[in-house]
Amino acid sequence: MDNIVGKKTGLAVAANLTVAILVVLWLIPTIGLLVSSFRDRDAISATGWWRAPFSTEQTFRGRGDTETVTQDGALFILTGNVFDDPEVAPSFPDGPATISAFGTRGNNPGEYTAGTTADLGDGEALLINADGTYRYALPEDPGSRGPRYYIQAKTPPKFTLSNYETVITAGGMGQAFINTLTVTIPATIIPILMAAFAAYALAWMDFAGRSWIIAAIIGLLVVPLQLALVPMLQLHNQVGIGQSFLGIWLAHSAFGQPLAVYLLRNYMIGLPRDIIESARVDGGTDFQIFMKIVLPLSFPALAAFAIFQFLWTWNDLLVAKVFLPSGEATKVMTVKIADDLLGSRGGDWGILASAAFVSIAVPLLVFFSLQRYLVRGLLAGSVK
Amino acid sequence: MNPVFQGLLTILIGVGGIFAYFVLSNMLLDKVLFPAKGPNASRNINRANLIRPWLFLAPTIIALSLYLVYPVIGSFIRSLYNRSGDQFIGFGNYSSLIASPDFRTAFMNNVLWALFVPAVSTFLGLVIAQLTDKLSWGNIAKSIIFMPMAISFVGASLIWKFVYAIDPNLGIINAIRASMGLNPLDVLQLAFWNNFFLMAILIWVQTGFAMVILSAALRGIPEETIEAAVIDGANPFQIFMKIQVPQVTGTIVVVWTTTTILVLKVFDIVYAMTGGNFNTQILPSYMMQFMFRDDGRATAVAIVIMLIVTPVMIQNIIQARKEMR
Numbered sequence: 192m193d194n195i196v197g198k199k200t201g202l203a204v205a206a207n208l209t210v211a212i213l214v215v216l217w218l219i220p221t222i223g224l225l226v227s228s229f230r231d232r233d234a235i236s237a238t239g240w241w242r243a244p245f246s247t248e249q250t251f252r253g254r255g256d257t258e259t260v261t262q263d264g265a266l267f268i269l270t271g272n273v274f275d276d277p278e279v280a281p282s283f284p285d286g287p288a289t290i291s292a293f294g295t296r297g298n299n300p301g302e303y304t305a306g307t308t309a310d311l312g313d314g315e316a317l318l319i320n321a322d323g324t325y326r327y328a329l330p331e332d333p334g335s336r337g338p339r340y341y342i343q344a345k346t347p348p349k350f351t352l353s354n355y356e357t358v359i360t361a362g363g364m365g366q367a368f369i370n371t372l373t374v375t376i377p378a379t380i381i382p383i384l385m386a387a388f389a390a391y392a393l394a395w396m397d398f399a400g401r402s403w404i405i406a407a408i409i410g411l412l413v414v415p416l417q418l419a420l421v422p423m424l425q426l427h428n429q430v431g432i433g434q435s436f437l438g439i440w441l442a443h444s445a446f447g448q449p450l451a452v453y454l455l456r457n458y459m460i461g462l463p464r465d466i467i468e469s470a471r472v473d474g475g476t477d478f479q480i481f482m483k484i485v486l487p488l489s490f491p492a493l494a495a496f497a498i499f500q501f502l503w504t505w506n507d508l509l510v511a512k513v514f515l516p517s518g519e520a521t522k523v524m525t526v527k528i529a530d531d532l533l534g535s536r537g538g539d540w541g542i543l544a545s546a547a548f549v550s551i552a553v554p555l556l557v558f559f560s561l562q563r564y565l566v567r568g569l570l571a572g573s574v575k
Numbered sequence: 576m577n578p579v580f581q582g583l584l585t586i587l588i589g590v591g592g593i594f595a596y597f598v599l600s601n602m603l604l605d606k607v608l609f610p611a612k613g614p615n616a617s618r619n620i621n622r623a624n625l626i627r628p629w630l631f632l633a634p635t636i637i638a639l640s641l642y643l644v645y646p647v648i649g650s651f652i653r654s655l656y657n658r659s660g661d662q663f664i665g666f667g668n669y670s671s672l673i674a675s676p677d678f679r680t681a682f683m684n685n686v687l688w689a690l691f692v693p694a695v696s697t698f699l700g701l702v703i704a705q706l707t708d709k710l711s712w713g714n715i716a717k718s719i720i721f722m723p724m725a726i727s728f729v730g731a732s733l734i735w736k737f738v739y740a741i742d743p744n745l746g747i748i749n750a751i752r753a754s755m756g757l758n759p760l761d762v763l764q765l766a767f768w769n770n771f772f773l774m775a776i777l778i779w780v781q782t783g784f785a786m787v788i789l790s791a792a793l794r795g796i797p798e799e800t801i802e803a804a805v806i807d808g809a810n811p812f813q814i815f816m817k818i819q820v821p822q823v824t825g826t827i828v829v830v831w832t833t834t835t836i837l838v839l840k841v842f843d844i845v846y847a848m849t850g851g852n853f854n855t856q857i858l859p860s861y862m863m864q865f866m867f868r869d870d871g872r873a874t875a876v877a878i879v880i881m882l883i884v885t886p887v888m889i890q891n892i893i894q895a896r897k898e899m900r
Binding site for chain 1: 579581582585586589590593594597598601605624625627628629631632634635636638639641642643644645646647649650653699702703706707709710713716718719720721722723724725726727728729730732733734735736737738740742743744745747750779784787788791811836839840842843846847859862863866870873874876877878880881884887888889891892895896899
């Protein structure tokens, strides 16, 4: 198909272009979140994240310095440089910037262009130059409180880790991260072991009813988890497990079984029959064959399921909401974000973004480093 | 006890316990119950081999019957009782569900989801699989499209909350609208269409799944069929539509049904984005509204979801039994 001369280039360009557009579309949301998580609240509300790498026009406010007051006829004159103002200076750690506009009212901070004198009536006049020097003429003695002014200046792009600091310490995400880890690791390891034995029995042991059990497991693959919530929570309460880590470990281990057995059995049945038969002839018991031959050979399938189960338990919201107590000490990250942050801190986008990134960093890392196994697992489960 | 420590202990007890169970139960079988020696050695070996599969299967079967089989019955029985669970009301929960406009909205929205999400993500997945196949940077593109699979639905919702934000300095949609001189718009409150903005999130997550599977299926097509079409003068579009797609129909069906089932289970997106407000409720999120408040209604909704899934389940079982023969 590649050798249709002439048509190839046009099509290739179209394919490149379409895929490029789709890739950009797919990436933009995540990049927006990542960039926002490194910007402070002011920067987020001032400009869109797509402008973050560029200088941005921001508004600052300060007061005329009353210590410089001199009298000129009936007028009191304040002079100085806005960049020396204690309210303005901290925003410009790298020294003065260029002021583009100024004003005296908060609702219109860019009323006058820098370098022009603003006539404010009654002899009151304000001049702020682009370099920050100003001259404020007042008809009355300002006393100790200088008059307000607003300036607009370009600030260099600024990125900060403060959102992450806030979210991990004060926001409780640190604790939630540990809780997620606590739920995830046992809930990944234990079901694999259970399923591996079962899958071996279903693949290499002959017994009555085997095909029925396989069919039942395939049927259970699609049973909605929602059904289990009410009856199992009830049962957990009756036997004294209640809402606890133990409960969620048991629940995740059981919910993972159908997929685990299905994937592992599909893989194990494809192992060469000769190896297993000759081990049997040599007097190996099923237990030995499983431990010494089948388990090591099934590593790719075990890894694939481990990744699935890890991603699923790490990302789960439903099971965590139902089987874990709702207190702060046991909240996992998904619950924390969905219930706490989206509710009470709905407006604090920087915090939300960094919280989201804390929660998706580990799965993304696992995903990109172990993608090969994940793809293999997906294929084993769906294409036959 | 510190949960981290408790977790480590559980791994040890869980893993060690399961191992101990398998080792000890096999030993019990071979050494005590049916020892492979003495006058009945061969009969004993046979008997041991009859029982052994069930030893291997026991933990899984117990877990499955307890957490997935029993709940089907348990939920159904619970759904026949009232809110507090002390009074039998027959199908009362179901009839009040059907009478409730919220349930009907959730049901209709779910139908919309079940039609739209699998269709779009399978279509996009197929197109991307085909287009990236011949690109030099195809694997990178695939990785990026596949990436959202790793992100939780809650995380994905938050990511898209930024995209949909009303503030033109935050939400890219409203930034584009603002640059065209239009007023900001809260797409999540846009009657009817807000459902599609929520579906977009699931499509964003699921397209990678469809792409990976369909890409493998497309590569599995015998080269000769494509070469024959080229020789006969078919153009690339014809080859794709008439040679390649028909040969992966089976896989398309698998991807389509898997995504449909998923749509009936995902409550996170609606829960995190709108909380079911503005007529965006779907069945799984509707059920969570009643969870902890009215278990009778909650289980009734769960049973409705189960009923919708049942045909797919039966079909899967039939298919599996066919392949085993």
